[in-house]
Amino acid sequence: MSKTAHPPPPPVRVAGPVSIARLHAEACFYRRAVTKTLTTAGTIVVAGVERVWPIVTCGHHTTVAW
Numbered sequence: 032m033s034k035t036a037h038p039p040p041p042p043v044r045v046a047g048p049v050s051i052a053r054l055h056a057e058a059c060f061y062r063r064a065v066t067k068t069l070t071t072a073g074t075i076v077v078a079g080v081e082r083v084w085p086i087v088t089c090g091h092h093t094t095v096a097w
């Protein structure tokens with residue numbers, strides 16, 4: 032018997048632009064915080080750029096404040 036792995040959630044499509052620090056997971060995707068512990072938080076796809084980027088957040092919000 033083999034377990035079925037849970038597939039990762041699909042990337043969140045965002046309009047952008049998204050700073051390179053966020054795309055490179057160097058800053059919280061939602062609030063730019065860089066001094067807190069950042070954890071992986073899924074992936075995004077920026078409109079017009081067909082590439083999936085992993086993102087990180089400091090964990091307490093799920094909406095974007097550009």
Ligand SMILES: [Zn+2]
Nearest residue numbers: 059062064089
């Ligand atoms: Zn944050």
